[in-house]
Amino acid sequence: MDLDALASCFASPACLVTQTTSGLIIGMLLFLVAVGLTLIFGVLKVVNFSHGAFYMFGAYFAMTAYQLTGSFALAMLCGAVGTAILGLIFERAFMSRVYGADVLMQLLVCYAFVLIFDDVVRMIWGPEFKSMGMPAAFQVPPLFIAGGVVPPYYLLLIGVALAAAVVLGLGLARTKIGKVIRAAAHNPGMVSALGINTGLIYGGVFALGGLLAGLAGALAAPVRSLTPGMGFSVLIESFIVTVIGGMGSILGALIGALLIGLIRSFGSLGFPLYTEGLMYLFMVIVLVARPTGLFGKEAA
Amino acid sequence: MESTRKPGVSRRATLALMGAGAATLAAPWVASAQAKTIKIGMPTILSGRVAQLGTSSRNAVLLEVEKVNAAGGLAGRQIEMVIRDSKGQPQEAARIARELVNTDGCEMLLDGEASSGSFAVHEVARDLGVLCIHTCSEASSLTADPKQHIPNAFRCVRQGIHDSIVGASYAASIAKAKGLKKWATCSPDYAYGRDTTGEFVLYLKKFAPDVEVISESWPKLFQPDYTDVITKILQAKPQALYSCLWGGDLTSYIDQANIYAMFTQMEVFAVNMADYTALTVVKNLPKGIHSGDRYIKTFPPTPENAAWGDAYKAKYSEYPTNWSWQNATAVMFLNEAVKKANSTDGKKVAEALTGLTIKCPFGADGTVTMRADDHTLVGYAIGWGTTIPKEPYVLDMKAGDWKTIFELEAEWKKSKGYT
Numbered sequence: 049m050d051l052d053a054l055a056s057c058f059a060s061p062a063c064l065v066t067q068t069t070s071g072l073i074i075g076m077l078l079f080l081v082a083v084g085l086t087l088i089f090g091v092l093k094v095v096n097f098s099h100g101a102f103y104m105f106g107a108y109f110a111m112t113a114y115q116l117t118g119s120f121a122l123a124m125l126c127g128a129v130g131t132a133i134l135g136l137i138f139e140r141a142f143m144s145r146v147y148g149a150d151v152l153m154q155l156l157v158c159y160a161f162v163l164i165f166d167d168v169v170r171m172i173w174g175p176e177f178k179s180m181g182m183p184a185a186f187q188v189p190p191l192f193i194a195g196g197v198v199p200p201y202y203l204l205l206i207g208v209a210l211a212a213a214v215v216l217g218l219g220l221a222r223t224k225i226g227k228v229i230r231a232a233a234h235n236p237g238m239v240s241a242l243g244i245n246t247g248l249i250y251g252g253v254f255a256l257g258g259l260l261a262g263l264a265g266a267l268a269a270p271v272r273s274l275t276p277g278m279g280f281s282v283l284i285e286s287f288i289v290t291v292i293g294g295m296g297s298i299l300g301a302l303i304g305a306l307l308i309g310l311i312r313s314f315g316s317l318g319f320p321l322y323t324e325g326l327m328y329l330f331m332v333i334v335l336v337a338r339p340t341g342l343f344g345k346e347a348a
Numbered sequence: 349m350e351s352t353r354k355p356g357v358s359r360r361a362t363l364a365l366m367g368a369g370a371a372t373l374a375a376p377w378v379a380s381a382q383a384k385t386i387k388i389g390m391p392t393i394l395s396g397r398v399a400q401l402g403t404s405s406r407n408a409v410l411l412e413v414e415k416v417n418a419a420g421g422l423a424g425r426q427i428e429m430v431i432r433d434s435k436g437q438p439q440e441a442a443r444i445a446r447e448l449v450n451t452d453g454c455e456m457l458l459d460g461e462a463s464s465g466s467f468a469v470h471e472v473a474r475d476l477g478v479l480c481i482h483t484c485s486e487a488s489s490l491t492a493d494p495k496q497h498i499p500n501a502f503r504c505v506r507q508g509i510h511d512s513i514v515g516a517s518y519a520a521s522i523a524k525a526k527g528l529k530k531w532a533t534c535s536p537d538y539a540y541g542r543d544t545t546g547e548f549v550l551y552l553k554k555f556a557p558d559v560e561v562i563s564e565s566w567p568k569l570f571q572p573d574y575t576d577v578i579t580k581i582l583q584a585k586p587q588a589l590y591s592c593l594w595g596g597d598l599t600s601y602i603d604q605a606n607i608y609a610m611f612t613q614m615e616v617f618a619v620n621m622a623d624y625t626a627l628t629v630v631k632n633l634p635k636g637i638h639s640g641d642r643y644i645k646t647f648p649p650t651p652e653n654a655a656w657g658d659a660y661k662a663k664y665s666e667y668p669t670n671w672s673w674q675n676a677t678a679v680m681f682l683n684e685a686v687k688k689a690n691s692t693d694g695k696k697v698a699e700a701l702t703g704l705t706i707k708c709p710f711g712a713d714g715t716v717t718m719r720a721d722d723h724t725l726v727g728y729a730i731g732w733g734t735t736i737p738k739e740p741y742v743l744d745m746k747a748g749d750w751k752t753i754f755e756l757e758a759e760w761k762k763s764k765g766y767t
Contacts, residue, residue, distance in 0.1 A: 053583075063583050070579040077573075176400040177596030179603060181631025189609050197582055199607035202575075271603045272572050273596035273629070275397065281572050316576040317583070320565065323576070 054318030065196025067313045073202045075309025076209035080264035081282055082289040083216065083301040084257030090296030091233040091253045094143065095151070097158035099286065100279025101165035102258045106131045106265025107274050108173055111180040114269075120183040124208075127266025128259050135258020139251050147250075162280070169276040180269040205267050212260060213302055220298065229253060233296070288327055292334050294344025303342060386425040386692050388413075388682075389448025391441045391469060392460030392484070394433035397570065398595070400625060401671045405460040405484060406431050407664050408672035412679035422686045430454055434465055441465035445472040445480075455694060456480070458678055460671070463487040463540065473501045479694035481682070483675045486511075486540075491724040492766050500698050502723040504678040506670070508544050510730060511619060513756045514748030515640050516551030518732035519617050522638065523556045523588065528615055530562050532586035534577055534601075536593055537566035544592045544619070551756070552590075562586055567597075574601045578608055586614055594620035599630045606632055621735060622742045624667035633737040640732050642670035646740040648729040648747075652709035673710045677725070680708055681718060712747060726750065 057063035081103050088096045110127030114120065142161070146154050186201040220226035232239045232249045240246045264282075272278070289308055293300025308327055315323040334342060390409065393402035413427045421427055430452050434441035441461045448454040449472075457480040459469040466485030473480035480501045482490060488509040490496055522528065533549065535541035552559055563584035565577040578601075581589060589610075593601050598620055605611065611634040620626065623642030627633065641647045645657025645667070656676070660668040668676075681701060686692055689700035703720030705727075710716065716727045730753075733745035761767045 057583065066579045066582065067576075070575045073575050074573055175395070175403075176625065177599065177629060179599050179629045179631055182603065182607060186607065187632060190607065197579070197608055201607050268572070271600070271607065273600040273603070275596050277397065278572065281570065313576045313579065316565070316580045320580070324568065 049319055049322075051318055054314065057314070057317050060195075062195030065194045065198065067196075067317065068310070069196065069198045069202060069206070071310035071313035072206050072306065073309070074312050075306040076206050077264050077268055078282070078285055078289055078308060079302050079305035080209055080212060080260045080267075082286040082293070082305055083213070083298055084260040085286050086290045086293065086296055086298065086301045088253055088257045089290070091229060092143075092147065092250055094147070094154055095158075096143075096254075096257070097155055097283070098138075098161040098165065099257065099261055100281075100283030101162060102131050102135060102261035102279070103265040103268075103282050104165070104169060104274075104276070104279035105134055106262030107180075107269040107272070107278065108169060108178075108265075109262065110266035110269045111178060111274060112173075114180055114183075120185065123180075123269070124263065124266045127269070128263040131262025131265070132255040132259035134262075136251050136255040138258075139254035140247075143254065144247065144250065165279075166276045173274075173276075175276060178274040180274065182270045186270070201270065208263070208267060212263065213298075216256075216260075217298060285327070288331050290341070292331055292341055294338075294341030296345070297341065297343035300341055300343030384425065385428045386422055386456075387428045387430055387452060387454040388456045388458060389445065389452060389454030390429060390431045390458040390460050391434045391444040391448070391465070392431065393436040393462065393465075394431075396436050398436060398462065400595075401462075401484070401669055402433070402436075402460060404664075404666075404669040405671040405675040408660065408668060408676040409458060409460075409679055411660060411663060412676045412683075416679065416683050422683065423690060423692050425692055431460075434461060436462065436465065438465045438468040442468035442472050445469045446476070449476050449478050454478075455692065456682070456697070458483050458675065460484050460675060463490070466490060467496075470496065470498075470501055474498045477694070479698050481678045483678045484671050487543075491722045492761055492764070494766060497722065499702075500694060502681075502698075502701055502718055504681060504718070504725045505674045506728060506730065507724065508540075509547060509757055509760055510726075510748075510753050511640055512544060512547035513551055513753050514730050515617070515619055515732060516548050517555055517748065517752065518746055519548075519552055519588075519590070519638070520555030520559070522615065523552070523559055526587075526615065528588040529558055529560060530584075530586045530588070531559055532563040532565070532581050532584055532589045532614075533561060534565040534567065534574075534581060534589060534591045534593065536569045536597060538569050541566065541569075541592055545590065547760075548590055548592075548619075567593075570597060572600065574604050578605050578610060582608060582610065582613070588615040588617065590617045590619075592619050594623075595625060596629075598626050602630050602634065602637075603632070606634060611637065622733065623670055624741075625669050627735070627741045628667065633735055633741070635734075635736055637735040638732055639735060639742065641730065641742070641745060643668050643673045644740065644742055646742065647731055647733070647745040648710070648712065648714075649745075650709065650714065652714070653729075656709045674725075677708055677710055677716060677728075680706055712750060726754075 085099045106127040109130040110123040113126035114123035146157050190197045190199045232246055236246050289304040293304030311326050312323055315326045319326055392405050413429055417426050430448055432444045434444055457478055459466055459480055459482045461469055463485045466482050477500055482503040486505055486508050488507050491503045533545050535545040567577050617638040619640040621637050621639035622644055645654050684706045685697045685700040685704055689696040701718050705715050705717040708716040710728050712727055712729045719726045731745040731747040733742040735742055
């Protein structure tokens with residue numbers, strides 16, 4: 049434990065800026081994965097254990113597109129859209145068959161696909177780790193804000209993730225499609241009776257989840273090494289985020305992800321040996337105080 | 349059903365054949381020693397996160413076995429490798445090792461396991477008495493600890509303690525020249541990371557007593573994001589950083605530290621950087637990272653080493669790894685030991701291996717030795733240099749001094765109670 053380091057960081061604006069942005073970066077990437085997870089759970093009541101694979105595919109798609117075209121924007125687009133299509137196919141071909149089945153069956157199907165997807169990546173891209181490399185436009189010295197270090201690429205990353213959060217939040221709250229999705233989450237039978245194709249909605253939600261996780265993978269690809277199985281570690285932290293924020297709550301996912309990000313960045317200063325433990329400890333405290341998570345609703 | 353006696357095989361010839369068969373049955377060792385191929389078993393990691401290293405071990409072994417077989421085999425017997433995937437799990441490695449000997453009839457083992465699995469295979473070798481050469485485990489205690497010593501097991505691998513001594517001696521010379529007193533460390537949080545870093549710091553302080561470690565970070569193995577660790581190190585403002593991160597973790601770390609311009613703010617010593625698995629993957633490799641050699645074809649700077657690296661690349665379309673040269677060396681040792689013993693009998697080969705010095709492209713002076721007292725590899729090329737972003741990737745390699753290594757290793761063994 050190094051509380052002196054933590055205290056001196058809080059007294060220094062430079063340290064505060066650096067650590068806060070560091071927390072935001074970790075948090076916003078986590079948010080993009082966790083929000084898809086929570087959305088799918090909210091609407092379909094399925095815990096998509098294979099969600100980490102979407103993050104992995106997003107990264108690999110982006111890397112391949114970047115190698116082929118040299119365009120960073122196209123790489124991001126391919127990562128997100130390619131994974132959305134994959135999500136749609138996955139839902140229509142496999143997940144839609146186990147909606148009525150019990151939770152264990154759903155978990156088994158998802159876990160089977162964790163292994164299958166990892167092997168698919170291994171077959172296509174090989175077992176060794178890969179690196180996409182930072183696009184030349186972002187190979188610039190970091191910015192210094194109030195003495196704190198902030199890499200320009202991370203500003204972009206935070207901006208894109210925030211924009212995704214805002215569009216998603218407004219889209220669900222204000223648009224007709226958003227209302228239908230929320231209605232389907234609440235009472236799918238009634239939505240279906242009104243002549244709305246719920247299958248399409250379910251597929252669309254999976255695709256949206258895939259798109260967001262794929263975007264996270266694509267944004268992470270320039271700074272993280274790509275390996276088969278890379279989705280798993282992100283998935284565990286995403287589960288922590290959704291449990292803290294409340295399963296099914298988008299705002300919860302955002303707040304949960306940011307809290308985890310900040311706990312990690314400041315925790316590594318004050319509690320360098322227990323940073324991982326701090327996240328779990330925080331989750332336990334939240335669960336004891338509010339078993340449904342910070343923004344979760346009581347089961348009807 | 350009718351049968352007709354085929355012309356051409358006479359009664360006399362048939363009797364002669366039966367006689368020969370009976371003689372063979374009566375003396376089975378003649379058949380096994382002369383007629384049969386010799387099977388060598390090899391458990392290694394062919395799937396999962398470190399599959400690349402296991403595959404490169406298999407490739408190197410097959411490359412060398414091909415040469416030995418082309419030259420007539422081991423004492424006239426062609427080698428047949430039986431290579432199985434342990435998935436990196438120690439209990440699986442032990443099970444496979446036992447099966448290779450008991451069921452497949454392997455007469456020798458090449459143990460291509462990482463440290464955790466190698467101790468499990470070592471116990472199998474102890475139990476079965478089969479000749480076993482460890483080819484990947486760098487854990488010093490595997491051969492340094494006398495409790496581990498058995499006459500039939502050898503280690504043909506670089507060693508953590510050797511790396512720490514050479515690395516610290518090199519780092520201390522840079523530290524003294526550039527006045528680097530404040531150091532930070534950032535290594536993976538498991539036995540290898542903790543031990544290697546501990547030993548490096550111990551010797552660094554011995555060679556440069558005014559060095560002080562002001563920040564330590566222990567990210568967990570295979571952690572995807574190092575931002576919190578990187579910003580923590582930047583806050584501490586050290587003059588130099590030591591890391592034994594490796595593989596994908598190291599490349600992630602470099603990519604992430606690069607955008608914080610970390611490499612312009614401090615000298616970085618990353619022992620595992622100079623390995624092609626990392627060098628060829630990192631897209632924006634910073635100039636001037638100090639690294640130990642794992643395998644590069646320019647160190648030792650000999651035509652033999654370069655030719656070996658090129659031959660491997662020509663066959664497998666990628667460069668060899670640190671595990672490759674160690675496995676290749678193990679096959680070279682076996683070949684020479686069998687020649688010396690003029691037998692493939694495990695006990696005789698083990699006796700021949702003990703203290704054996706052979707010519708080798710990876711030797712510091714063109715030879716390597718299987719040290720007699722602890723059955724471990726010494727005299728291999730070991731050094732440190734600095735990186736550049738393109739081939740040959742590492743420049744100005746400074747070779748470690750084996751005399752110093754031997755002296756300090758002996759002290760270290762004493763301090764551990766091994767001697």
